[in-house]
Amino acid sequence: MRVETLLNKFSIKGINYNLNSGGKGLLSAEEQLALVGLCWHESPVGWLVLFVEGLRDTKALKQLHIETRKEALRLMKNWRGVYPEKALIALCAAAIAEATQQNGQVCPECNGSGKVLSKCNHQRKCQCCKNGRIEWTEETRFSYFAQVLPVTYNRFKRYSIVLNQLIFWIVNNRKIAVCAMELQIKKEGCDLIV
């Protein structure tokens, strides 16, 4: 099931940290989840990822950057030698891009359609991607990372160890949140039968 569909099923609208709006303020993400029997605290990062992925939630994206940065700092504790602040930004940007688009980035040549128009206006299969997506490889990871920190590929290979751990961490958190939703659907299904 698509993430959008799942979030929709629970009528989750996105994130709201503005709790002091008073009166009939919007519910916070935590409250929205609690209403449908889901728990924010099981995987805050996982929920943020789903909100970014399924709802294009910009507040969630901002928060996800903050949380990912904390994890990146933790992972970089064992880093030998120095690294610039920009390395953290590059690591977070690349990790979030990959974890929220696991099928690959939207192809910039065909805008995700997988088809382009030839010079004589015929539709052609896009030569740049697979079905509109550019899959993640060490090469595409490097090119994403290097948009923020244009280092050599050799240097990137050192960063990519941390990058992979960071991606794994985000994807794992996402799995926990998805599992929670699926479990809840099963539970509701059982309730209906009873």
Ligand SMILES: [Zn+2]
């Ligand atoms: Zn393409």
